[in-house]
Amino acid sequence: MSTQDEDGTAAVNLSLPLAYQQTLLNDLIDEDALVILARGLGLPRIVTNLVHAYDVSGPNLVLIIGADERDIQWLGEGLSELAHLNPQSQTRTGLTVVNTELMTIERREQLYSTGGVFAVTSRILVVDMLTDIIPREKITGIVVLHAERVNAMSLESFILQLYREKNKDGFIKAFSDSPESFITGFAPLENMLKHLFIRKPALWPRFQVQVAESLEGDSQHKKRRDVVEIDVSLSPYMKDIQNAVLECIENCLRELKRSNASLLDFDDNDWAVENALHSNFDVRIRRQLDPVYHRLSYKSRSIVADLTTLRRILNCLLSYDCVSFQKMLDTVIASSLPLPGSTKQNASPWLFLDASNVLFTAARQRVYAGTSLPSDTVVGEQGDKINGITEVLEEQPKWSQLADILDEINQSMNSNWQAAPGQHDPSPTLVMCSDEQTCVQLRDYLSDRDPNRKPGDDNGKGAKRMLQCKLKDYIAWKHDFANVRRGLFFNTNNGSNKATSTAAKTDDEPEQPLFRGRAPPNKRRRVRGGSSSAAVQSRTITTSGIVIDLDEEDNSVAAKLLEEKLNQEGTPEVEQLETSFQNDYENDYYGLADMNDVIAFMPYDGDNDDFVLEELRPRFIIMYEPDAAFVRRIEVYRACNPERNLKVYFMYYGGSVEEQRYLSIVRKEKDAFSKLIRERGNMAMVLTSDLDKLATPEEMYVRKFNTRIAGGARLEVSIRPPRVIIDLREFRSKLPQILHCQGIVLVPITLTVGDYVLSPQICVERKSIPDLISSFKDGRLYTQCEIMAQYYKIMILLIEFDAEKSFSLEPFSDASIASASGSTGNDLQSKLVLLALAFPRLKIVWSSGPFQTAQIFLELKRNQEEPNPETAASIGTDVGGEGEATMYNQAALDMLRSIPGVTAVNYQNLVYDVENFQQLCQMSESEIAKSVGRESAGKIWRFLNCDLRKQQGVIQ
Incomplete structure (x- = not known):
């Protein structure tokens, strides 16, 4: 594809092979738009070609905002590749990253004057625009990435507002691949366009006609036959665990709605169990509960935290091996119980459900079965039975299926090579997983599986050696973990108990854990039901708030197995493995590996997966876990490389939450695009007013306070807007943008004393609640007030609350300043009283949010002189200021x-x-x-x- 610049003098070859990508780029060059693209349809390539087109078309100044480190990486690599494809286009400097304050102002000003493409962090760009380091009227345009993160109070919206105040002709182009973020609230798409100062939305779902034609092509039926779906069934134990966890989640949601029915109007769609499968479910629940979080009971808050834990258990069931899953459950039990010495008497409510009993029992039976026997029990010849404990070590059902697929791929490669030697390009087999841990797990499984295993042999012994090694590590960890729990228990007791236990033990007697073989005196056993499974899973909670190990059986099993298995003489399989490795290391020939023999395990990594496919160029792809975005990336890769006979294996657990999560993601994205299309059809046309084009910030301030200006005519401004000196670090908050919208001129400088200077005599130290608590912890607030008292006559501590949360200090009693020393929830208030006593001139101002803070600043500045930036910057430095610090200490x-x-x-x-x-x-x-x-x-x-x-x- 080729495109021309605005003058039509230069043609640039762009690497966009698909028709819908070319159409989208041409539309973007002609007109500004908010592009909402389905995940996996090649957004990085489109953005890279767009930026490259402006980079080579002339001395342009293009800014990229909203980009994270990964975006900057693929954007820089993409621009470098396009520069090599167009050597005669006289490419400019390429991408310049401005992401640190260590770059001096003079250096940034010099770079901006030369032009180019700059990826600038939002906080630095706001400061550069307000201080005129970057000439706003000379900016060619701004590219906004991750537009779904932009809102009315974001720094990106503030940047675009400053940009449009002095530049009405430059372009603004925004991109997003998260359509679900644009469907919440009233008229979300229209509001987003206002925040971005864009008129037109461009929607490109997977079912768009041009996208479908580009990806499917003429050989639609042939390509569909190259995708093999493998439905793997869960084991009976895994089904029991999955059903038990879902039942616990459902009970938690039901209890949460019942306990807080008078506080919130619950939407059944948002609080459905199906939504609990997604990663953002916890965030959505907490966002709905934030306004009334201070009114929730301790039990309700515990349930909210338990939802995160249960969702994690559900995800780990399908990705962890049985031993690692059991180890994770042990840590969950320990963390869900009240800490030793805690005043909270109740454990997590879901631990008392019958479903949780099924969960822990089934998880243990996947690892071993049986009960502990006397220590003189003989170990079995094969190592299967130790002290009456039968090693089950259940494999993940997908493991054997993956091995069969790899064997099939190997046979297919060998047959194709023998049929047509030299006619097939060597390519690795790509296995895509959800995370790095799963990649390591599969690598270990394939390395340790039985070499004599035949395809289709499901004897359950392919990973026995690997799981036995994990079991040994688990036994050692369990023994140490029990000692740590026991140590915590005794540390919370008084000194008399410790002295008694110490005196009872002689010097020659080996140290043994107390209460071995009998229950502690204050221990009450709780056994659910009379079944055999209830007898295996015994959970105990004391009524005095002291934590005792819930699984005493596991402790005895761990101790005996640790003694007799780990310390026994001879570990033949380990020694044999080490000897074999040494022989292979000495005798093998080392050289370049054949790409056909390489199996690449890669985790899903978003947009970086596009570059993985282009670099590896595989012919066989195994999706070990489903991912909707990667399915589309494969479609794009296949459409861009039609000559490669690509074959995809799509694995999933049938009837599991994995399948349900995948289908739910696809359905939610389709519904989101459908709603966006309907809103775009009903959206009113946005017209730009001539008054907004002519108005300057000074004129807008005059019109705000003087309504006698008829017709909005331009006139000489006789009233100057108020001015506030602001510290550079304060641009992380929402307050600077609100002050700017109120008509206040912001002067950003580096302040040594205070955060805001309202007048030569008024200095404000702004603290959010989390910052206030941390400032009290490290004593930073006292030092700040001490310095302000030296330099300013009026010193103000502004405590700003979150506008979406309670305007009260009660919700923050959980985050007490000295919780380790047993402080109560009134600790924060007492610290404020002590601070006021130490500094009588300190004025403490409470604000319910940034909007009220802006009004407070306007009231404080009334009838006050304007501050001097040079004086404010010199105060507290070695140069010294005109304050009291030169006279007093x-x-x-x-x-x-x-x-x-x-x-x-x-x-x-x-x-x-x-x-x-x-x-x-x-x-x-x-x-x-x-x-x-x-x-x-x-x-x-x-x-x-x-x-x-x-x-x-x-x-x-």
């Missing part, structure tokens, strides 16, 4: 205020009238009275001239 002021007779009102008179303590001690009572009055002067003079030795009778 806080230690002397604290000493002065501790003298009897010196109050928070009269101490300032002494500060101005007396030079130092020596002069104060030499003054008479009448001289002191001129500053503080007769009564206070008498107290001060008597304190300074009192002879303590005479009062105590020391002098003889």
Whole structure:
């Protein structure tokens, strides 16, 4: 494909082989748009070609915002590849990353003046625009990535607002591949277009006609035959565990809705069990509960946290091996119980459900079966039975299927090579997994499986050696884990119990865990039901709030197995493996591996998967776990490389949450595009007003406070808007954009003292609630107030709450400042009282959100002088300022205020009238009275001239 620049003088070859990609790029060059593309349809390639077209068409200044490190990586690599494809296009400098404050202002200004493509972090770009380091009127355009993250109060929206104030002709092009983010709220698409200052949305779903034709082509039926779906059935134990977890989730949701029916209107669609399968379910639940979170009971808060735990268990069931899954459940049990010494008497509610009993029992039976026997039990010849414990070690059902697929691929490669030698390009087999841990697991399985295993042989022994090694590690971990739990238990007891237990043990007696073989005196066993499974799974919770191990049977099993199996002489399979490895290492010939013999295990990595397919160019792809976006990436890869006979194996657990999650993701994306298409059809046309084109920030401020300006005519502004000096670090918050919208001129500089300077005498230190708690913990807030007291007459501590949460300190009692020392929820309030006592001139201002903070600033600035940026920047540095720091120090002021007779009102008179303590001690009572009055002067003079030795009778 080729395109022309705006002057039509240069043609550039672009690497967009598919028709819908070319059409989309041509539309973007002609007109600004918000592009919402389905996942996996090649968004990185489209963005790269768009940026490259502007980069080579002239001296343009293009900014990219909203990009993370991965986006910058693939964008830089893509621009470099396009530069090599077009050597005669005189490509400019390419992508320049501005992502650190270490780059000086002069350097950034020099780079902006030369032009090019810049990926700038939002916080730095806002500062550069406000300080005119980057000329806004010379910016060619802005490319916004991850447009779904933009909202009314985001920095990206603030950047676009500043850009449009001085540049009405530059382009704005936004991209997103998350259509589900644009369907919540009232008119979400229209509101998003307003935030982005864009008029037109461009929707490109998978079912769009041009996209479907480009991906399916003429050989539609042939390509569909190249996809093999493999429906793998869950084992009976896995089905029991899955059903038990889903039942626990359903009970948690039901209890949460029942307990808080008067607080929220629950939507059955949002609180359905089906939504619990998705990763963002916890975030959505917490977002709905945030406004009333302070009114939730401890039990409700615990249930909200348990939903995350249960969803994690559900995901680990399908990806972890049986031993790792059992180990994970042990940590879940320990973390779900109250900590030793905690005042909370209740464990997580879902632990008391019958379904949880089924969960833990089935998980244990996947690893081993049986009960503990006396320690003199003989170990079986094959190592299957130890102390009456039968090793089950159930394999994941997908493992054997994966091995069969790889054997089939190997046979297919050999037959094709023998039929037509030299006519097939060597290519690796690509196996895609959900994460790195699964890749390592499959690699270990294929390395340790039985070499004599035949295709289709499902004897369950392919991974026995690997699982036995994991079981040994689990036994050792379980033994140490039990000792740690037991140590925590005894550390919470009083010293008398510890002394008693220590005295009872002699020096020659080996140290043994207490309560071995019998229950602790305060232990109450809880057995659910009378079945055999209930007898195996025994869970115990004490009524006194002290935690005891729930699985005593596992502790005894772990101890005995650790003694007799790990410490037994001879581990023949391990020694044999080491010897075999040494022989292979010495005798094997090392060289380049044949690509046909390479099996590449890769985790799903979003847009980077496109580059993995292009670099590896595989002919066989195994999707070990389903992913809707990667399915489309395969379609794009196959459409771009029609000459390659690609074969895809699509594996999934039939009737499992894995299949349900995949189908739900596909359906949600389709429904999201359908809603967006309907909203685009009903959306009103946006017209740009001439008044907005002519209005400057000064004129908008005048119109806001003067309604007698008729017709909006341009005139000389006689009233200057207020000015606020703001620290650069404060651009992480929403407040700067709100202040700008209120007509306040922001002056961003690096402040040593305070966060905002409203006037030469007013300094504001802004603290959000989490920042306030952390500032009290490390003592940073006291130091900040101490410095403000030295330089400014009016020092303000602004405590700003989240507008979407409660305007109260009660919800933050859980995050007490000194929780380790047993502080109560009033700790934060007591710290504020102590701070106010230490600094009487400190004004504490409460704000319910950033909008109210902006109104407070306007009220504080009324009838005040405008601050001087140079003076504010010099305060607190080595240069010094014009404040009180050049005359006083806080230690002397604290000493002065501790003298009897010196109050928070009269101490300032002494500060101005007396030079130092020596002069104060030499003054008479009448001289002191001129500053503080007769009564206070008498107290001060008597304190300074009192002879303590005479009062105590020391002098003889």
